[in-house]
Amino acid sequence: MQKENFIDKILNAGLKNTKYRLSIIELLSESKELLTAYNIREELLKKKIKINLSTVYRTVDKLVETKILNRINLENEKNAMYEYNREKHHHFLICENCNKIVPIYSCPIDKYELELEEKSGFQIKGHKIEFYGICEDCQKA
Amino acid sequence: MQKENFIDKILNAGLKNTKYRLSIIELLSESKELLTAYNIREELLKKKIKINLSTVYRTVDKLVETKILNRINLENEKNAMYEYNREKHHHFLICENCNKIVPIYSCPIDKYELELEEKSGFQIKGHKIEFYGICEDCQKA
DNA sequence: GTGTAAATGCGAATGATTCGCATTTGAGCG
DNA sequence: CGCTCAAATGCGAATCATTCGCATTTACAC
Structure with missing residues (x-):
């Protein structure tokens, strides 16, 4: 069952298993969209889970630190967005009109990155x- | 002379030629680094040019709008940075240690972007x- | 069950950026 | 050159996402 899997991830990360952590991971793992901290709070409220916004921020911080989530800062959005980390390298294509x-x-990067390492010394x-x-x-x- | 060139750019953009606009453009055109609004104010102060921070923001906004400057939002920096627009397509390599x-x-993109257009419909x-x-x-x- | 560190709630603080409004300035025109 | 008017500026307050401090609660090891 997926839920057990998430609990394992939380515990393996050295974190306590709390209802908020679990529900944020479940929410994002089911979401097709990137969500902001504020969105996360809203979605949980819809499910009758009341959580303080500070707690959302602290929770996602921990989950990003432990690589269970990804934090994404897009050029045009001032707020950070979060997604469940499915461990598949990817990028984003953004509509300038409807966002x-x-x-x-x-x-497309692969080879280029090697060239760049040579050229730049980085x-x-x-x-x-x-x-x-x-x-x-x-x-x- | 470079200064005349900048004044032309300002006027061609339909903006008034003010000392602040000119000095911000001059500053950035001479800078090897990206500067934040706050940095710009500091640098101008060093040259005995006193400018209000709101004015820096409004000025760079206009200059970005008119493509005289570029605004850059990097992943790890919360403040926007500005550079003089030299009209040469480029990207950035950032040291995670010393920034x-x-x-x-x-x-490396060129061809890939065409493929992506076909695949995505964007x-x-x-x-x-x-x-x-x-x-x-x-x-x- | 108990103890303890970690997690949470709440309100206040922070920091970049924006806004409102009064004042000043640039530039076209007579 | 002086006049006029919109645009530009200064200043202080507002905004908004995010963080912090501190008191309280909770998860988990023993």
Whole structure:
């Protein structure tokens, strides 16, 4: 059962298993969208789970630290967004018109990163790409 | 003379030529680093130019709007940074240790962006890439 | 069950950025 | 060159996401 799996993740991360941690992980693992701290609170309220906003922030911080969640800061959004970490490298394609955010599971970087290491002398640990454009729906309208 | 060139840019953008606009453009055009609004104010103060922080924000907003400057929001910095727009497509390589920011003037995207347009149906307008790693100096230390 | 550190709630603080409004300034025009 | 008016500026307050301090509660090891 998925829930047991989440509890294991929490405990393996050296964290206490609390109802808020579990429900935030469940929520994000079921969500197709990125959610802000505020969104998370709203969604939990819909499920009759009342949580303080500070607690949401502290909880997601811990879960990001332990790599159970990812924190995403997009160019056009001032608030951080969170997603369940499915451990699949990806980037985002963002509609400049309707702000739709679509994950992209392919990545054009690979070889280039090696070249860049040689040229720059940096030891490269990672990268972040965002693509901006107009989605199909907005092009029609 | 460079200054005349900047004044032209300001006027062509339909803006009034004010000492603050000119000095902010001059400052950024001479700077090798990205500067925050606060940094800009500090640097101008060093040159005995006293400017209100609100004015810095309003000025860079206008100059970004008119593409004389670029606004850059990096993952790890909460404040926006500004650079003079030299109209050369580039990305950034950031040292996770000392926060050095190095511009990279090559770009691995080109063909991939076309593929992505086909696959996604998006009309892609642009992209943003950040590379993270450890710079040569920090690797030694 | 007990003890203890970690987690939580609540309200206040922080810090970047924006806003409202009164004053000043740039630039076109006579 | 002086006049006029919109645009630009200064200043202080407001905003909004996020963090902090502290008192209280809870999870988990023994």
